[in-house]
Amino acid sequence: MPTTVLPMPRRDDPLVPRMAEHATSVFGEMSALAAQVGAINLGQGFPDTDGPQSLKDAAIAAILDGRGNQYPPAHGIPALREAIAEHQRRFYGLAVDPVTEVVVGTGASEVIQSALLALVDDGDEVVMFEPWFDIYGAGISLARGTRVGVPMSGPLLRPDLQALRSAMTERTRVILLNSPHNPTGVVFTQEELAEVARIAIEHDVYVISDEAYEHLWFDDHRHVPIASLPGMHERTVTIGSGGKSFSFTGWKIGWGTGPQDLIAAVRTVRQHLSYVSGGPFQFAMAHGLGLPDEYFTAFRADLQHKRDLLASGLADLGMRVIVPQGTYFVTTDVRPLGFEDGLAFCRELPRRAGVVAIPHSAFCDDRSIGAPYVRWAFCKRPSVLTEALERMQAGLPG
Ligand SMILES: *Cc1c(COP(=O)(O)O)cnc(C)c1O
Numbered sequence: 001m002p003t004t005v006l007p008m009p010r011r012d013d014p015l016v017p018r019m020a021e022h023a024t025s026v027f028g029e030m031s032a033l034a035a036q037v038g039a040i041n042l043g044q045g046f047p048d049t050d051g052p053q054s055l056k057d058a059a060i061a062a063i064l065d066g067r068g069n070q071y072p073p074a075h076g077i078p079a080l081r082e083a084i085a086e087h088q089r090r091f092y093g094l095a096v097d098p099v100t101e102v103v104v105g106t107g108a109s110e111v112i113q114s115a116l117l118a119l120v121d122d123g124d125e126v127v128m129f130e131p132w133f134d135i136y137g138a139g140i141s142l143a144r145g146t147r148v149g150v151p152m153s154g155p156l157l158r159p160d161l162q163a164l165r166s167a168m169t170e171r172t173r174v175i176l177l178n179s180p181h182n183p184t185g186v187v188f189t190q191e192e193l194a195e196v197a198r199i200a201i202e203h204d205v206y207v208i209s210d211e212a213y214e215h216l217w218f219d220d221h222r223h224v225p226i227a228s229l230p231g232m233h234e235r236t237v238t239i240g241s242g243g244k245s246f247s248f249t250g251w252k253i254g255w256g257t258g259p260q261d262l263i264a265a266v267r268t269v270r271q272h273l274s275y276v277s278g279g280p281f282q283f284a285m286a287h288g289l290g291l292p293d294e295y296f297t298a299f300r301a302d303l304q305h306k307r308d309l310l311a312s313g314l315a316d317l318g319m320r321v322i323v324p325q326g327t328y329f330v331t332t333d334v335r336p337l338g339f340e341d342g343l344a345f346c347r348e349l350p351r352r353a354g355v356v357a358i359p360h361s362a363f364c365d366d367r368s369i370g371a372p373y374v375r376w377a378f379c380k381r382p383s384v385l386t387e388a389l390e391r392m393q394a395g396l397p398g
Contacts, residue, residue, distance in 0.1 A: 018141045026359065030356050042310075042377045042388055044377065047379040051246040052295065055287060068283050072282055074271045086289070088238075100260045115269075118270075119174055120145035122144045126140050127174070131152065131373075159188060159196075164195075180326025185329050187326040197231065201232075205235070208239065216303060217325060219325065248284075306380065310378040313386075320335070328379040329375045330375075354395070359374055
């Protein structure tokens with residue numbers, strides 16, 4: 001008797017259920033809207049001018065002379081790992097072993113997701129300040145963890161440390177920290193970091209510290225890595241982004257540093273994701289990390305100028321501006337313009353004024369936390385920012 005092999009029954013949607021909520025995003029919706037109406041896109045955070053020519057030259061040289069064209073070593077080329085270790089020493093006084101305490105990945109993003117997959121197991125809780133950068137939610141779902149939001153609160157959106165303390169449970173495995181903070185632009189103070197550190201130590205949890213904007217702080221709001229606080233090195237994976245630090249977001253080189261056991265865990269996962277990437281760009285980033293202090297100072301000054309231009313312009317339009325201490329982004333409260341809801345505001349803005357921005361609610365589980373706030377990227381040429389402000393002057397209720 002011939003047997004018939006029946007096909008496996010299929011679900012209507014092939015996507016695993018835990019990723020369904022990550023299928024669409026307000027970012028996609030707003031970018032599509034921007035393209036549709038020819039709007040100026042102040043939604044997505046990438047600079048519209050490239051970083052230093054010397055980094056381009058270094059990448060091109062690594063292609064032409066054949067150093068960067070085949071698989072680089074799994075955890076990063078030695079020159080880059082050494083440059084990362086030297087960078088952590090030079091800027092923060094942190095001692096990092098380039099052989100065992102550094103991992104290079106496809107952008108900060110891959111290192112963050114690898115750290116989550118390496119440290120978080122089924123049902124473990126990851127506590128993070130809300131609003132949070134969108135990839136964190138997806139990374140926690142990939143790891144089958146549970147996300148726990150703790151609000152950035154008050155009129156200046158500072159981290160609610162009492163709420164952080166209350167959010168800690170037996171199941172808490174990781175505090176996922178981000179300072180300078182996207183989207184609020186808050187740079188955590190020494191005191192705030194010290195309290196986060198106390199809580200992490202008391203509850204004996206790991207910290208994944210996303211420091212993608214480490215070189216983008218303004219005025220005297222100097223960035224301090226939480227790993228430099230007493231008792232924190234041994235429990236912290238610190239993450240940096242070459243894309244953000246050198247204005248080459250398309251190159252996707254990022255890194256993590258930390259104690260050997262944590263980095264070994266991250267390496268174990270990460271090598272099975274992209275294995276390696278960006279050979280020539282790794283050489284370029286090694287060069288970039290060694291640039292003199294003047295590069296970093298001038299970079300900050302340029303962005304601070306753009307911040308001031310956009311922040312003062314948005315204030316002139318009648319919004320309440322929360323002046324950012326770091327990052328690419330300024331946040332405004334749109335209630336003074338007569339909008340209760342940032343999402344509704346952002347959906348109207350492209351057609352009314354030919355500008356795109358992102359509501360904080362896109363970064364929140366609890367919509368009430370982000371409701372009246374909108375994020376605007378200022379990492380754009382001054383002429384673009386001015387044009388955006390002029391369009392809004394004409395199109396918004398004044
Ligand atoms: C842009 C960004 C990243 C991702 O950095 P890549 O190096 O481009 O992967 C990570 N964290 C935050 C907060 C960011 O804004």
